[in-house]
Amino acid sequence: MEGHPRRWAILIAICAALLVIVMDNTVLHVALPAITAAFGATAAQQQAIVDAYVIVFAGLLIAAGAASDRYGRRRAMVIGLTVLGLASAAAIAAPSTWWLIGARALMGVGAALVMPATLAVLVQVFPPRERPKAFAAWAAAASVAMAAGPVLGGYLVDAWSWAGVFLINVPLAGVAVPAILWLVPESRDPRARPVDPLAAALVTAGMVALTTAIIALGEHGRPSPLVLACAGAAVLALAAFVLRQRRASTPVVEFSLYRDRRFAGGSAAAALLTVGTGSALFVLTQYLQLVLGYDALRAGLAVMPLAAGTVLGSAAGARVPSRIGPRATIVIGFAITAAGFALLAALTPGSSYPLVAAGLLLAGAGTGLAGPSTTTTVLGAVPPERAGMGSALNDTHQQLGIALGVAVLGSLLAATYRTGLPAAVPDAARASLAATLTHDTVRLDAALATAAREAFTGAQTLTMLTAAGCALAGAAIAATVLRRD
Structure with missing residues (x-):
């Protein structure tokens, strides 16, 4: 097999589509304080704005993959990018938080249609000997998008407003759609399972x-x-x-896969890890902007060690398992991530940035180190004829972990923060730190503002310790459930 003659141009178009999806997972966090100031969003509404995209994305991922196999991968990507671009345009014009939550959910529909088709198209157009290079470029594009999202989002928030984080998707989708229509050949799986x-x-x-x-x-x-x-x-x-x-005669999910300890153990460990990592940016971008006083751009730059650590850890994660085995690599990686969260738990209103950077770097490095071994372990338990389902389930577990992390740890943060506030803070100002600091009573009383920031960092400490506990629980599951190397 020689591959498609335009396969490298197709790879660029695919990576452009991937940029939209991955950036939507990271770009929003730096805009949350600005969104709260614009709409008076409560802590629960902030969580819902973040989670609406992730939950719908995770819930539809498997069915969308089946639809793209059955009705055409190029068609699925074009429809998904169009939906994502239109939903982003609608978000820019949002008059309320509930409109914004609905637009984010619609973006999740578009992302679910695009994501499974990207790798399927690369398998279709690249010969086996070139696929590792294509997959490496795909992974590199995802890493670049993860790192660039907060920085680009912070710049647009400072230069324009919170709506800038959604503006990014419109031109990217506008470029990717015609490129895919022009370059990508249509492909289907004649044996694809029915969509349910x-x-x-x-x-x-x-x-x-x-x-x-x-x-x-x-x-x-x-x-x-x-x-x-x-x-x-x-x-x-x-x-x-x-x-x-x-x-069902052809189920969307084969529950028999979970009888394999490699699949069940690896999936549970990965989901637990993403509970912690998924909430890290949600918490820290508020700390950087509302406690340390960073603007949106500086906050975006400040979280880059997380992406840098992930890239460096992934490079090591491709080599280390051959020496110490995948199980030990997963356990060590999760322990390093837990150490990063423990450092972040030590932050106070007077902490310097190097402590933030060190915590993020460790959290990212541990995640990157464990990632390849976790994926290899999970997918290694899946029969070849069910590889598509196994891959989609692996992505679903991680996206669900992110959503639950924002929901559970975000709720823990909000509840602990409210408990730690002085009684002098009015009820109307207790919904979130942003709501507290913008309330007239607090703005005129420096002591109350200081107490609010201390209450937030106290809540952040408990939240980060819980995230560290999730990472250690994942390490314990990997150590006890997975077979010895």
């Missing part, structure tokens, strides 16, 4: 209801009627999804 829209709707609805219940519980501090209703809806939807899969 009801199964996709059930699992997505269940995940949305579950995260909403967690966020609402953190906001109210008690099981309110909304929490109970969402929790009940989550149980019903997810139970119906499992029942439908067990009865």
